[in-house]
Amino acid sequence: MYLSHGTLSVPAAHIADVRLLLQRVASATRQENGCLLYLVSEQLEHPGAFVISEQWDSLEAMQTHLAQPAVGEAVAAVRSMGVSDLTITAWEAVGELRVM
Amino acid sequence: MYLSHGTLSVPAAHIADVRLLLQRVASATRQENGCLLYLVSEQLEHPGAFVISEQWDSLEAMQTHLAQPAVGEAVAAVRSMGVSDLTITAWEAVGELRVM
Numbered sequence: 351m352y353l354s355h356g357t358l359s360v361p362a363a364h365i366a367d368v369r370l371l372l373q374r375v376a377s378a379t380r381q382e383n384g385c386l387l388y389l390v391s392e393q394l395e396h397p398g399a400f401v402i403s404e405q406w407d408s409l410e411a412m413q414t415h416l417a418q419p420a421v422g423e424a425v426a427a428v429r430s431m432g433v434s435d436l437t438i439t440a441w442e443a444v445g446e447l448r449v450m
Numbered sequence: 451m452y453l454s455h456g457t458l459s460v461p462a463a464h465i466a467d468v469r470l471l472l473q474r475v476a477s478a479t480r481q482e483n484g485c486l487l488y489l490v491s492e493q494l495e496h497p498g499a500f501v502i503s504e505q506w507d508s509l510e511a512m513q514t515h516l517a518q519p520a521v522g523e524a525v526a527a528v529r530s531m532g533v534s535d536l537t538i539t540a541w542e543a544v545g546e547l548r549v550m
Binding site for chain 1: 451453454455456457469472473476489490491492493494495500501503505516525536537538539540541542543544545546547548549550
């Protein structure tokens with residue numbers, strides 16, 4: 351299983367737009383093959399600081415997702431709104447431990 | 451490195467309280483040994499549905515955190531507010547891939 355953790359901070363003028371954009375991306379991505387989880391959320395302490403939490407059943411599924419035109423368009427859209435700190439990091443997740 | 455992903459859904463009457471509680475937990479946890487990241491966020495589509503995103507430098511550090519009295523108290527507090535779906539799952543993260 352593969353996990354991905356994304357973050358971005360959005361200038362105040364564009365926060366409402368990005369809330370909608372991320373919900374659209376999430377809704378579409380959840381329909382993709384191999385997508386186990388795709389959550390979009392906003393940090394409690396920092397309005398406009400978003401977190402994207404992904405789980406994929408394979409590296410191939412995640413890479414197929416990243417190659418979708420809609421992903422590139424969403425990245426370009428947030429950059430055009432002044433987002434300069436977008437990060438996405440992925441890992442293979444092993445040894446699952448159910449804490450609670 | 452170890453990743454942890456937590457989720458909980460809070461009844462409407464307690465959402466504001468839990469927003470504050472999670473911020474207090476996050477602030478304290480970020481001071482703990484081995485805590486690389488501790489983000490608390492709220493799903494865009496679901497007010498009151500929270501996400502806890504953690505990164506720890508070792509399994510021992512994560513387990514030491516989980517054994518803190520404050521963690522047990524926070525879990526008891528949200529359960530007393532009617533939270534019945536708290537989940538926390540952890541994995542060892544290998545093969546880091548910086549996507550963006």
